[in-house]
Amino acid sequence: GAGVSQSPSNKVTEKGKDVELRCDPISGHTALYWYRQRLGQGLEFLIYFQGNSAPDKSGLPSDRFSAERTGESVSTLTIQRTQQEDSAVYLCASSLGGTSYNSPLHFGNGTRLTVT
Amino acid sequence: GDSVTQMEGPVTLSEEAFLTINCTYTATGYPSLFWYVQYPGEGLQLLLKATKADDKGSNKGFEATYRKETTSFHLEKGSVQVSDSAVYFCALSDRSNDYKLSFGAGTTVTVRA
Numbered sequence A: 001g002a003g004v005s006q007s008p009s010n011k012v013t014e015k016g017k018d019v020e021l022r023c024d025p026i027s028g029h030t031a032l033y034w035y036r037q038r039l040g041q042g043l044e045f046l047i048y049f050q051g052n053s054a055p056d057k058s059g060l061p062s063d064r065f066s067a068e069r070t071g072e073s074v075s076t077l078t079i080q081r082t083q084q085e086d087s088a089v090y091l092c093a094s095s096l097g098g099t100s101y102n103s104p105l106h107f108g109n110g111t112r113l114t115v116t
Numbered sequence B: 001g002d003s004v005t006q007m008e009g010p011v012t013l014s015e016e017a018f019l020t021i022n023c024t025y026t027a028t029g030y031p032s033l034f035w036y037v038q039y040p041g042e043g044l045q046l047l048l049k050a051t052k053a054d055d056k057g058s059n060k061g062f063e064a065t066y067r068k069e070t071t072s073f074h075l076e077k078g079s080v081q082v083s084d085s086a087v088y089f090c091a092l093s094d095r096s097n098d099y100k101l102s103f104g105a106g107t108t109v110t111v112r113a
Helices: none
Strands: A005-007 A010-013 A019-024 A031-037 A043-050 A053-056 A065-069 A075-079 A088-095 A111-115 B003-006 B011-014 B019-021 B023-026 B032-038 B045-050 B056-059 B062-065 B075-077 B086-093 B107-112
Touching: A005 A088, A010 A019, A019 A088, A019 A111, A031 A075, A043 A065, A043 A075, A075 A088, B003 B086, B011 B019, B019 B107, B023 B032, B023 B086, B032 B056, B032 B062, B045 B062
Parallel strands: A010 A111, B011 B107
Antiparallel strands: A005 A019, A019 A075, A031 A043, A031 A088, A043 A053, A065 A075, A088 A111, B003 B023, B019 B075, B032 B045, B032 B086, B045 B056, B056 B062, B062 B075, B086 B107
16 A cells, blocks of 8 residues: 655755645554654654644754644645755654554655755 | 664675674663664665563564663674665654654665675
8 A cells, every 4th residue: 555655755945945845644544753864863853743733843943843734644844944954854654643662653755855 | 861872884794694783772761662674765664673671573584682781672683685785773662752763873784695
């Protein structure tokens, strides 16, 4: 079946522009996550959705970052006034919900964002 | 806060060689531990997991044992194949936030025929 789909796969933008990244989770997965991976670093948690609500936004680095989810399906991560330090691979994952032990995360291939 | 430190790569080895990737963790509680793998062109996927001390997770010939005394969860495989070439990520989930994973930086493994 279809996995987690992210678009675009690559995005190059100029400093100061806004960008929107999209994630289509696996159908029926109630939990959705955004992570970020900077070059040479581990995956950094950004935000967690359960349904359309985000009970944990603790990883969003600044108020330039926001995310929403609608219809318990697609999610968008928006970065306003992009900075060079925002350059990274942004990964989306979904799961059936519950604990990460019982419900493994399924990841998309990511969006590689480059801010010039 | 919780963190995971794993062996830096890249690691290059020949088919049928023994592979070990070290992973140690720091956690305030008693975490669950995971290895995720990313094959070329694919998203990360769960490889194996363990939830308590001395538990051994295993899958596809890979094994890792939860060692509480050394706070480690090293990944091993006795005889690697070219198809094992991938990036391997160690991760933990703290029981107070058990929906969320904290990941290491990943170790790139290349197996040559």
